[in-house]
Structure formats: structure tokens, C-alpha cells
Amino acid sequence: MAKMVTKKLSTHENLTLCGLEVDETMWHLHGNILTEYGLASNNHDRNIGNLLPLPKIHWKGQIHTTVSAEAIKFAMRRFWQEQKLSLNRTVNDENPDDIYHYKDANFNPNLYVDDDVMGYLKIEKAQKISQSNRDRETTSDDIDLQSDDSPAKEEYLPKPKGKGIPRKGALDMSRAISTTPYDRDVLHSAYGGKKDIASLHSAQFHSTHYQYCFSITPDSLKVRERIFNVLEGINSLRRVGGSNSGCLYDFSPNSLILRWTHDSCSRHLYSIDAKHDDPTCPKLLKRMQNGRIDPTEVWIAGDLAEGFEMEGVHLFENPAAAIADLKQKMCADLGIEQK
Structure with missing residues (x-):
């Protein structure tokens, strides 16, 4: 059996090896977050009777x-609102x-943090079609189906159509997935006062x-400094998916x-x-050891950093300290004056 040979490569060398041109002026931030352990009953699905x-x-x-x-993202917007950032x-x-509550139905990513980071979909209502256009050629997509008591087909005007004008947000985010399989825990309770069938309810919980x-x-981003608002929001999330x-x-x-990194792919999701x-x-x-990820591009913080051994990785006990240290590096690389 042939011996597998591994060699540590920089991100530039890795991408060049794939035949890709590297834009060393383009930076990307990829993150992988583990929440605290707790009793979760977040982001409920649609009710099944009295069961959440x-x-x-x-x-x-x-x-x-x-x-x-x-x-x-909803919880992040709450945090930004508490910080009194400019939100639409x-x-x-x-x-x-x-x-x-919308301040500007036309949206403005230059002015508002959420329009810039999270994007939006502007809906333009359909314009009423004038009588002068009724004689144009129509298709089956433009007319309503006729009923027995409806006017003849030629009396129909083409249906006006609205359109959506989307702006994709700069922030891509995955679903959060529990680190342990669901163990089918259900807690039963009842509303106060006189009890009846409507006061009883159950909710699924998961310790994970x-x-x-x-x-x-x-x-x-229209304003590149807003990447720091994302990091600050992630470090301070609470009440995710729990409205009551x-x-x-x-x-x-x-x-x-x-x-x-200059690598547009995370490679560690x-x-x-x-x-x-x-x-x-x-x-x-493993991916740092075999050269697929450059260790010097990686910041690790929290419980995961304890006892972690890999030369070149930036290790911190406190996630906030890791974010502060990375922010200095990002400011230098992006030419942003640090405040």
C-alpha cells in the first residue's frame, strides 16, 4: 500500500493547487459556534393540539x-436594537x-445595518392595466379561468403582476443543530385559575x-465595519426562538x-x-494537520481552547477576547481605523 504524504500548505498554495486564482484583497470570515448546554425549548414548530x-x-x-x-437573526436584531444601532x-x-415596524418601505442598505447585513425583499404592487392594453395578445397565464356565469374570454384583461426586488444579505447563516439526538422529553403544565381542557398544555424540551x-x-457590505456588529451580536445572543x-x-x-481567510469556503462547518x-x-x-486549513487563520475560544494543541492557532479562554484580537487583525487587513 502506498504511503499517504501530507504537506502543510498556505491558503494561497491550496487554492492555486486547485487551479483557482487568489484575490488577496478579498477577505472572508467563517464561524462555527457552540452554545452553552441547557434545557432548550426554542423555536417551536406549529402546535399539535395542546402540544408545543x-x-x-x-x-x-x-x-x-x-x-x-x-x-x-431575529435575536441578533433585538441585540442591535438594544445597542441603538440604525435599524430599518x-x-x-x-x-x-x-x-x-418598518421605518422605510423602500429600504436603504447604506443607512440601515439590518438592510445591509441581512438583506431584504422589496415588493412592488402590480400596476392596474389600462383599457387601451386590453386588445394585446394574451396567454393562459394572463387570464382567469372562466366560470359558467362569467363574461366571454375576450372581456378579460391581462392580470396585473407585481414583482419582488431582492437584495441578498451579506450574512449567510446555517440552522442550529443539537449536538445530541432528541430524547423525547415532554413537560406537562396548565394555565392558572379554573382548569379545563384548554388550560392543559405540553411542551417538548431537549437538554443539549x-x-x-x-x-x-x-x-x-455597503459599510464594511458592520462585520464587527455581527461578531458582537453573536457573542451576546439570548432569547432565540422563544417569544413567551x-x-x-x-x-x-x-x-x-x-x-x-482569502478562502471563500469555510471547510469546517x-x-x-x-x-x-x-x-x-x-x-x-485533521484539516489543519493535512494542510487543507492554515492554522494561522484560525481563532479558537471558550471551552474548546482548553488543552487544544496546534501550532499557529490563536487560542483564548474568553470568546470576547478572541473577537477583540481578531478585530485588530481585520482592521489592519481591511485598512479600517480601529476605534
């Missing part, structure tokens, strides 16, 4: 619970009919960590992996293994 179910997926052959990327959409818990990933390219405060679950990082304590990342370690 957790959304679930098949993952590595077993059933795991999951939290949507939209729920994580603010959260209004006092009015369920206007929980998202969650793991999710993100990627963002600062050059995709029925379950306090800490979504801040127990551990994090950040990679600041869902690379953390954790059941209860002592998280590890054998997948990431």
Missing part, C-alpha cells in the same frame, strides 16, 4: 432538534400586529448544546471557531463535537 413541538431533522442517521437561522426594522413586542455556522464577506419567555436558554458561545462538556473538534484539527 420542537422542529426536528434527521442528522447523521438520528433525530435532532434544530433552531432556524431566521430565529437566530425594529421589534415591537407591545403590538403583535406590528411586531416588525446547539451548533451553528456563519460566513460573511466584508466587501459584500417560557424557557431561558443561553445562546451565547460556549466555544467558537473563527477563520479569517459543524466541526465541533460535544455531548455535555469538554467539546472537541477532530474534523478541524
Whole structure:
């Protein structure tokens, strides 16, 4: 059997080996986050009678619970609102009919952080078609189906069509997936006061960590400094997917992996293994050892950094300290004056 030979390569050498041209002015930030361990009842699925179910997926052959990327971004917007950043959409818990309050229906990614980082979809209403256009050629897609008592086909005008004008957000985020399979825990309770069949309810719970990933390219932002708002938001997430405060679950990082690189691919998505304590990342370690990821591009913090051994990796006990250190590197590479 031939001996497998590995050689550590820089990101530039790796991409060149694949026949790709490397733009050394283009930077990308890839992250892998592990939340704290806790009793989770987040981001409920649609009710089944009086049962509040957790959304679930098949993952590595077993059933795991999951939290949507939209729920994580919603919590990040709450944090930005508390920090009094310039937001187009603010959260209004006092009015369920206007929980998202829009300042500008036309959107403005230059002015608003959320329009820039998370994107938007502007809907333009259909314009009423004038009578003068009724004689143009129509297709079956343009006319309504006739009923027995409807006018003749030629009396129909083409249906006006609206359109959506999307702007993709710079922040790509994955679903959060539980690090342990769902064990079918259900807790039963009842509302106060007089009891009847409507007051009884049940909710599914899961004792676990969650793991999710993100990627963002600062050059995709109208204001590149907003990449730091993303990092600050991730470090301070709470109340993810829990609108009624029925379950306090800490979504801040127990551990994090950040990679600041010219490589547009993360190459370490869902690379953390954790059941209860002592998280590890054998997948990431292997890829640094065989040269697929340059260790000098990697920042590791939290419980994962304890006892981690790999030359060149930036290790920190505190995720906030890792973010502060990486921010200095990012400012230097992007030519941003650090505040």
C-alpha cells in the first residue's frame, strides 16, 4: 500500500493547487459556534393540539432538534436594537400586529445595518392595466379561468403582476443543530385559575448544546465595519426562538471557531463535537494537520481552547477576547481605523 504524504500548505498554495486564482484583497470570515448546554425549548414548530413541538431533522442517521437561522437573526436584531444601532426594522413586542415596524418601505442598505447585513425583499404592487392594453395578445397565464356565469374570454384583461426586488444579505447563516439526538422529553403544565381542557398544555424540551455556522464577506457590505456588529451580536445572543419567555436558554458561545481567510469556503462547518462538556473538534484539527486549513487563520475560544494543541492557532479562554484580537487583525487587513 502506498504511503499517504501530507504537506502543510498556505491558503494561497491550496487554492492555486486547485487551479483557482487568489484575490488577496478579498477577505472572508467563517464561524462555527457552540452554545452553552441547557434545557432548550426554542423555536417551536406549529402546535399539535395542546402540544408545543420542537422542529426536528434527521442528522447523521438520528433525530435532532434544530433552531432556524431566521430565529437566530431575529435575536441578533433585538441585540442591535438594544445597542441603538440604525435599524430599518425594529421589534415591537407591545403590538403583535406590528411586531416588525418598518421605518422605510423602500429600504436603504447604506443607512440601515439590518438592510445591509441581512438583506431584504422589496415588493412592488402590480400596476392596474389600462383599457387601451386590453386588445394585446394574451396567454393562459394572463387570464382567469372562466366560470359558467362569467363574461366571454375576450372581456378579460391581462392580470396585473407585481414583482419582488431582492437584495441578498451579506450574512449567510446555517440552522442550529443539537449536538445530541432528541430524547423525547415532554413537560406537562396548565394555565392558572379554573382548569379545563384548554388550560392543559405540553411542551417538548431537549437538554443539549446547539451548533451553528456563519460566513460573511466584508466587501459584500455597503459599510464594511458592520462585520464587527455581527461578531458582537453573536457573542451576546439570548432569547432565540422563544417569544413567551417560557424557557431561558443561553445562546451565547460556549466555544467558537473563527477563520479569517482569502478562502471563500469555510471547510469546517459543524466541526465541533460535544455531548455535555469538554467539546472537541477532530474534523478541524485533521484539516489543519493535512494542510487543507492554515492554522494561522484560525481563532479558537471558550471551552474548546482548553488543552487544544496546534501550532499557529490563536487560542483564548474568553470568546470576547478572541473577537477583540481578531478585530485588530481585520482592521489592519481591511485598512479600517480601529476605534
